[in-house]
Amino acid sequence: MNMLSSTPPVPVHAFKRDEASGNNWFTITRSEGGLTYEADLLLPHRKDYYLMVFVRRNQGRHWADGKAYEHPDNSFYFSGPAQMLVKEEATPFWGTHFAFTSEFLALQPSADLRSLPLIQNPHQGHELRLTEADALVVEDLLARLEAEQARPGEWQHRLLTAYLTALLTYLSRLYKEQFTGAEPSAEQRLLHAYQARVEEHFRELHEVGDYAAQLHLSAGHLSEVVKAQSGKPAIKHLHDRLVLEARRLLFYTRQPLKEIAFDLGFSDASYFNRFFKRETGSTPAQYRSNTRKMYQ
Structure with missing residues (x-):
């Protein structure tokens, strides 16, 4: 990325x-x-x-x-x-x-x-x-x-x-x-720790290995635990966080799409467009238009 x-x-x-x-x-x-x-x-x-x-x-x-x-x-x-x-x-x-x-x-x-x-x-x-x-x-x-x-x-x-x-x-x-739920196990705490690091660094760290290094683990072990506990790959958590931020900016601001792409750390706006469409099924422009119509 x-x-x-x-x-x-x-x-x-x-x-x-x-x-x-x-x-x-x-x-x-x-x-x-x-x-x-x-x-x-x-x-x-x-x-x-x-x-x-x-x-x-x-x-x-x-x-x-x-x-x-x-x-x-x-x-x-x-x-x-x-x-x-x-x-x-x-x-x-x-x-x-x-x-x-x-x-x-x-x-x-x-x-x-x-x-x-x-x-x-x-x-x-x-x-x-x-x-x-x-x-x-x-x-x-x-x-x-x-x-x-x-x-x-x-x-x-x-x-x-x-x-x-x-x-x-x-x-x-x-x-x-x-908010009911059992106390987290060691594996669940690791998942939460990974999610917290993603929340803090998702703009500048874009490889699972970067987070594994912060948590003093191998990338393979981190990926295995995250997938087992959440049902989705570790990289998907990072992508989902980027999509959430993109949706926030598209919905709440009038920033041009190129600026949103840059703010999210994408060096190429066209790549941001492809990434967002791959993850959501619509382009950033389509998402902005549809959500604003919905809440007018």
């Missing part, structure tokens, strides 16, 4: 420091019917941080990676860096949203949070449905976080970490209940 490294064209929103408390890794905002969405959130974008939103009530809709979510009462939405999001319109919102950085997850004593199902998200979920009892627990923990955020001082970081750990752990239990 002829590929070049590139920078993604979709805007990536950086984490905004909480100026009131001076907190560089965590923010929380409650809304009681306000229009809390900034204009740039109404355009396709990614974030370089984790965003969690508890919806008590909101008659709105947003999209995550091409899927629409309607915001039923007592719902909870979670997203991590690189996921593509867009809000359709600003509508009155009752609930709370909070955000934290990847750096926070690397800090002690919060490092174990990285292993929680809500953070790992092995099922690529985005929405949790909360019972009224669940909603009350979540609201209580959010209120404690909000109160502590307003009290800078010696103990603030420890208490914020404690409350956030409790909240993310509680939500992870709900995640496990709503």
